[in-house]
Amino acid sequence: MPPAYLGEFEQLLLLAVLRVGSDAFAPDVARELEARAGRSVSRGHLYTSLDRLEDKGLLRWKVAAGTAVRDGLPRRAYTVTPAGVAALRASRDVLQRMWHGLDGLLKEPSR
Amino acid sequence: MSGVGRDENTGPTKNAKTAKNAENSRLCALSGLCVHRRAAPPRLARWLLERALPPGVRGDAIRGDLLEELRARSRSAARARSWYARQALSLSVRYAWDRARRRTQSDNTKRSPMFLESIWQDLRYAVRSYAKAPTFTIIMLTTLALGIGASTAIFSMVDGILLRPLPFADPDRLIWVNEVNPKGNTMSVSWPNFLDWRARVHAFDGLAAGRTNPFTLTGRDQARRVDGRRVTANFFDILGVRPSLGRNFTQADDRIGAEPVALVSDAFWRRELSGDRAAIGQRLILDARAFTVVGVLPIGFRYVRDTDVFVAMGPFAGDPMLLERGNHAGYFALGRLKRGLTIEAAARELEAIENDLGLQYPQTNSGIAVHLERLSSRIVNTVRQTLLVLFGAVGFLLLIACVNVANLLIARGAARQHELAVRAALGGGRLRIASQLLVESSLASAAGGLVGVGVAAALLRTLVAMAPEGTPRLDDVRLDPSALLFAFAAAAACGIIFGAFPAMQASGVSGQHVVVRGRSGGASARSHRLRRGLMVAEVALALVLLTGAGLMIRTVLQLTHVDTGFRADHLLTMQVSFRGERWTDAKRVAFLDEVFARVRALPGVANAAAVLSLPIDGSQWNSVFVAEGQPVPERRELLPSAAMTPVTAGYFETMGMRLVRGRLFTVADGAQSSRVVVINEMLARRMWPGEDPLGKRLKQGWPETPGTWREVVGIVADVKVDGLSELTPLQVYIPFPQSPTSDLAFVVRTDVDPASLQPAVEAAVHVLDRDLPVFSVRTMDRVLEASIARERMAVLVLMVFAIVALTLASVGLYGVVAHGVTERTHEIGVRIALGAERRHVLGLVVRQGLSMAVLGTAIGVAGAITLSRWIEGLLFGVTATDPATIVAVVAMLLTVALVACYVPAWRATRVDPTQALRAE
Structure with a gap:
């Protein structure tokens, strides 16, 4: 099966989950996105996108116990599935192929 | 299935952990030390999330994440809450959209995606078209928000206080019982009568009795007054409430000579007993008697009002006064109706028993009847009418808002006929156009509803803060889902009904016809007539509201000008209560002498005295009496009754009361001297008309x-x-000294701000006795104010409504007249060109506008008179059809209407005929 196609935001999300490390929690993912990509994301967008990635089989999660600060409500810890990693890799390859040979044209203008 | 670990493989450990965490956070909350506890999510947002998020662990986890993030943002609680609300909104919208998408995918029909697509298009088109007409949009949204906001707020009050069931098991079966004397006045229940009822009645699963019993709590750092209630042991069983800690009362606790036992409220347990489980078995010294705490009532438990301590009947059951059948000592009975029985059946049975008692004990019981009422209705008796009047008023306001919006939408629909006709001509189906108009109006009402919720929240806060002291169930008042539902239902009704007018018109026009005619800008005569009709209705509704507000204003004015018979300014009052064996009659008299000597010596104090019952506050001791030389009536119920009022020497002088004849009390009127009384003029006139009462x-x-x-x-x-x-x-x-009671109010006449002397007066009391609680400290002005709080609240709310109604009506009138002028620009131009004088043009336009106002006013007056009996019970010193009020209101409304018509009329006179004709 060919790797799934990833939209730009989906790529960013998967990368953020990977960066946060194994068992990433959604708020940490949001913080990572904001810190690194400068993308402040509404929680509605965040969770529905995570759900979509889960539907595509690129993410999975398991339940972790809640803490007092969250009134004991459970947490979901996300991990990127092997299919997710493959999709990311494919996206990167496509981008790299597209970039190839354009470095001269797209290099930062000198001031 | 993707995603590992669902609920099933995390079962027991997760549950155990969750429970532990919940316990941790509870302890954390109790200690009040945890910083992250400060920010609580907005209730509305939480409610929204509960409905929008997916069920089960998915939704729970998102809620948990949000909570955690909210609490991490604790530097500014307000900002954190607003962040939370925004995220809740984004989540609800996204998930709702997501669900709709999934559903259409799974439906796999061709129509649905098209349909959704077209709604989406309509929505975007609607937003754009509203954005293009900002004034129109703002006026419409403000109107809707005010109407929906005000009605939601009042609905929340009505719902919380009148409609929502009491927080007891099966509350409709809880029946309150009291006795009624032969004159038809409500009385409390005589204890022996209650015992007989309980032994004989079958209609109830159980019958309890109880009465309020404020206690003096001593044996702690300082003596305090606590709100208490004595009840029979089965009281909590009947309410269906169990203690959360310790045990309930048992039959044995009611027996004569039983050990005194008490159940305390959760709040009292935390406050006074430091929330310690070891509090069970501790002693509380109440009115100098030791009560053992046997249990703690569940958190939030409340019977009629907050009560700290409930005690069982044991210590009181043997009191000889209580066992006297003629003594109605403040008890009321509470029964739980047997399942399937009606309150009428229970009333018939109790009446029969009461009749038997009347035959058995004619001396005390003849002519006495019983009165049964549901507990829920009993509790809210005092406020029901005010709330219903306000509810009616807000209904009018909502109607006005709807009419106004309808007017706006029709005007817009008329103006857009050209656009719609073009769309029709280009092949837009009628259904499609009508649906677009409906989407537009629904969007407007949804937006109006949302802003309205904000208005409602603000208004509700104000209303609750303003509510008269002692308003029942105020804690139950909140902006709740049912109120929100009400708001959105109202908004949707506005949208659909008034979206329907232009939609009908649009679908009724033939495309070509309007493309040709539409440019000349004529709204159909039909829509203009409709608008004028709606305007008349709006003026009529506004007039009814204005009349109500006017009557309430007159009422409050009359009340504030009532001659009280004393000088209320510069008067400080406070209550004391002498409880326990040590306060013998002589000791109380001596204590008061000493206290008042000290208080009078305080700088700023002019005089001080004590009385059993403060004026305005209600008499504490009503009793029948016999007047010398007057025939004693055959029937006991015809004996005169008076407010018996023990007062200390100097009371009349302190209150600034007027002596009509004879003398006032002096210190010489002591316990041993000859028995004397001072009577009021009313009694003198009634008992000894035309005679001199002195010496009688x-x-x-x-x-x-x-x-x-x-x-x-x-x-x-x-x-x-x-x-x-x-x-x-x-x-x-x-x-x-000749009739020393144990409860008293101090009154202190001051030369300075009376409130400033409170600490000094309290100190003077506590120097002499640190265990005597002083409570209910109020200035007399405050007592007066509180006594008319209900009327003040009604006046304020009605006034706000009336002002909003007047504003809406004048804006509406302005809109209709201005629109008429715009439509007739050409005609007016021609008239002016043909030599019509400008003042004639002015008169023409004003006359047409005013004719609507006059007709509306006439209908409104008729309506106000018809509805007047609804408000009658709230009025004082003015009749519900008071001509002066009606004339004033009519004058005000017509003046405002005149201004509203004059502005567009004046603009009409400025029409430049050449411009007007060239524009064609």
């Missing part, structure tokens, strides 16, 4: 009971006893 004698109590005859030595002017709007009762003042 009267006796408190029944004719046959032995008692002391007291000589009338003075007559004072009437003072208001039971509130400003009540008639003054017969009143008998007795020197305190």
